[in-house]
Amino acid sequence: MELFKKTLDPVIALTIIAVLDIFLFLVVGAWTVGGGETMMTGLIAKGVMGDQLHRIPFWDVVFKPDPTYWKIYISLGMLFGSIVAAVMSKEFYWRVPRHLSEWVMITVGGLLMGIGIRLAFVCNVSTFFGLTPEMNLGGYLAISGIIAGAWVGSLIYKKVLEG
Amino acid sequence: MSAIGQCLAAFIFGSVVGLLVQRSRFCNTAALRDAMLFKTYRNTKALLVCMMILTIGFTAFITVGEGHTMHFDVGVNQILGLFLFGIGMVLAGACTVSTWVKAGEGNVGAIWALLFTFVGMFLFSLVWSFIYWPPAPTTMDHQTHLAALQFGYANAATLQEKTGIPAIAFGIVQFVVLFAIYRAILRKEARMAEEREQAGVAAGVAGAPAGAAAAPRAD
Numbered sequence: 001m002e003l004f005k006k007t008l009d010p011v012i013a014l015t016i017i018a019v020l021d022i023f024l025f026l027v028v029g030a031w032t033v034g035g036g037e038t039m040m041t042g043l044i045a046k047g048v049m050g051d052q053l054h055r056i057p058f059w060d061v062v063f064k065p066d067p068t069y070w071k072i073y074i075s076l077g078m079l080f081g082s083i084v085a086a087v088m089s090k091e092f093y094w095r096v097p098r099h100l101s102e103w104v105m106i107t108v109g110g111l112l113m114g115i116g117i118r119l120a121f122v123c124n125v126s127t128f129f130g131l132t133p134e135m136n137l138g139g140y141l142a143i144s145g146i147i148a149g150a151w152v153g154s155l156i157y158k159k160v161l162e163g
Numbered sequence: 164m165s166a167i168g169q170c171l172a173a174f175i176f177g178s179v180v181g182l183l184v185q186r187s188r189f190c191n192t193a194a195l196r197d198a199m200l201f202k203t204y205r206n207t208k209a210l211l212v213c214m215m216i217l218t219i220g221f222t223a224f225i226t227v228g229e230g231h232t233m234h235f236d237v238g239v240n241q242i243l244g245l246f247l248f249g250i251g252m253v254l255a256g257a258c259t260v261s262t263w264v265k266a267g268e269g270n271v272g273a274i275w276a277l278l279f280t281f282v283g284m285f286l287f288s289l290v291w292s293f294i295y296w297p298p299a300p301t302t303m304d305h306q307t308h309l310a311a312l313q314f315g316y317a318n319a320a321t322l323q324e325k326t327g328i329p330a331i332a333f334g335i336v337q338f339v340v341l342f343a344i345y346r347a348i349l350r351k352e353a354r355m356a357e358e359r360e361q362a363g364v365a366a367g368v369a370g371a372p373a374g375a376a377a378a379p380r381a382d
Contacts, residue, residue: 008187010189010209011212017183017213018213020180021213021220024176025221025230026229026230027172028173029233031176034259037281041281041285057292063288068167072170072173073171073173076174077174077175077176078260079177079263081179081181082185082263082267082268086268089186095269097271097272106276109253110276112250112251113255114282114287115284116246116251117259118283119240121240121300125191126233132337136232138237142241145242145248146245146248149247149248150199150250151249153196153249153254154196
């Protein structure tokens with residue numbers, strides 16, 4: 001199949017995704033990832049801590065762990081779709097970062113993403129593909145934050161690249 | 164729609180997104196980072212096209228009272244949160260979408276980033292349980308609360324309600340702005356291509372005598 005032989009133009013890919021996102025917006029809500037990830041965090045924490053988790057108010061007041069929360073399944077779907085695409089196009093293989101600096105950057109980056117999503121209530125996906133197209137004030141605030149953050153991140157990244 | 168129906172719709176949507184993003188190598192991080200660092204706009208253009216279509220689609224349905232918009236108050240926390248997120252995604256080399264997609268390709272670094280995103284969320288849940296800021300969505304009333312650095316709630320639907328102008332009209336304005344940015348990028352790319360071409364021609368002219376001189380020796 002041609003789709004699995006050559007790279008797809010991202011404009012075509014994102015156009016299809018936009019149309020599907022409009023359907024999702026009508027059915028249940030716009031595309032988002034951060035909420036699903038937070039719920040997964042809560043479910044994992046509940047699996048590890050059991051009822052002790054309820055001693056942390058956040059998991060009672062903001063995100064009560066619930067496996068039927070629909071946003072979880074967007075993330076699981078993305079993982080599934082990506083595995084299928086990678087296997088079909090023979091692009092699946094284990095890639096491991098080689099340098100310690102990469103591991104440090106990924107660890108710090110992951111932590112900042114997690115903290116940032118919860119502080120903002122939104123992630124990059126809901127910023128660009130949900131809030132801003134809904135013309136929500138939060139989208140414009142979030143875009144100003146992410147552009148400034150990406151700029152600072154790029155300066156740090158450049159410094160690390162230059163060694 | 165039932166909870167199972169919602170989960171199923173979300174899974175199907177996610178699966179198609181995962182497949183398309185893997186095949187197109189689209190990355191939200193690259194859309195911002197590459198434009199800032201390397202002046203390349205492959206992902207930025209795709210992001211803008213998607214936002215243009217979504218703006219028209221969402222505001223058209225909001226105009227007739229359809230669609231599920233996001234409902235919570237916004238404030239300084241969106242700026243601060245996405246600022247931290249922006250740094251994080253560039254350092255990790257992946258955003259929320261590409262961590263899942265790259266994880267599906269067998270990228271251990273992306274799985275590690277995902278794991279620490281979860282750790283970051285859990286750490287923030289501990290901090291939130293002491294400071295209770297930003298306010299929980301259940302306590303929000305869509306009014307401005309400057310003491311809590313919250314500006315309330317506003318979107319295309321509230322604009323339509325307050326002004327009487329259909330939401331789609333505001334959507335068209337946003338579409339035009341996004342399109343102007345898109346056109347500016349296309350113009351910049353054309354200019355850069357022209358400059359490269361001119362530099363190539365100049366290098367070719369400068370290199371011609373040396374090449375001509377070398378040819379007889381090779382014979």
